[in-house]
Amino acid sequence: MEHVASADGTAIAVHRSGSGRPVVIVGGAFSTAPDASALAEALVAQGFEAVRFDRRARGDSGDTKPFAPEREAEDVAAVIEAVGGSAIVLGHSSGALLALLAAAHGAQDDGAPIEHLFLSEPPMRFGEDEPGADLPQRLQALVDEGRGGEAVTLFQLEGVGLPRPMVEEIKASPLFEHLARLAQSTVYDATIAAATSTPSERLLAVSVPTTVLVGVETMPVLERAAPMLVERMPSAELVRVPESRNHAIDPPATAAIIAARVAEA
Structure with missing residues (x-):
């Protein structure tokens, strides 16, 4: 590396x-x-x-x-x-x-x-079916409040459009802790999607x-x-x-x- x-x-x-x-x-x-x-x-x-x-x-x-x-x-x-x-x-x-x-x-x-x-x-x-224009701001607010897991879930539901049962399954999996550490990146992906969708x-x-x-x-x-x-x-x-x-x-x-x-x- x-x-x-x-x-x-x-x-x-x-x-x-x-x-x-x-x-x-x-x-x-x-x-x-x-x-x-x-x-x-x-x-x-x-x-x-x-x-x-x-x-x-x-x-x-x-x-x-x-x-x-x-x-x-x-x-x-x-x-x-x-x-x-x-x-x-x-x-x-x-x-x-x-x-x-x-x-x-x-x-x-x-x-x-x-x-x-x-x-x-x-x-x-x-x-x-675009996500709300304020999605990046709402994600950033959750990250800033130390609620990275909630940002991940919000992004999966509204940014990606995954069904809630699948999101809940991911949330209960060992993978979720890793995803939560990447919460800031959901803000960036949502921002890029809004600019290019x-x-x-x-x-x-x-x-x-x-x-x-x-x-x-x-x-x-x-x-x-x-x-x-x-x-x-x-x-x-x-x-x-x-x-x-x-x-x-x-x-x-x-x-x-x-x-x-x-x-x-």
Whole structure:
């Protein structure tokens, strides 16, 4: 593990494995670098350098306030710069929203170039059933009051849209204590989602070759969002991944798609 400094000085923890063209993995809600280990191994097997990192306020990375979505876009740019100045980027779930934001931010501000963008099940709602606009503020208030567990539950219910029985099951599991430690990141994910859920013209105009991935038996909002994004984004194509189920990436299948698409470019 190494740390790289983002534009605002935040230390971002980076894990690198393998050799070849770097693929930067941008994880989704509650994910940290270790959660992408299997995907990293699959990418290394395809001849890539796999680059995992803890997003700010997670794992071994730091955090600096005030927050704005652009700060996390700068984190991605700092990671890309650290691994050679250009990279393929794969974002999953809220990480896909961040990856697209980073691509747009880089194009506008001469940031680190992204060679190919892979967006796995981006949770865009396109104005339908959006969470309340005050969700980030309510989450931050809970975090500030030391009620991180309640922030996690609120985010799962309103930000993600999980059914209450599933949320209660998660709350009763040993995993919940780990999730509570990541409560600050729910504020950031909710803020990024609010900024990208209905993608702006700037996001849709990203010219980087883009592959939108969607699995099977996934959440209806994700099944709907993928083709809607591709219809609106000239640089994008839709690829269905039958091996990926229930909003989870299948590492070998996804790594193989990345290898094939990059080889065609």
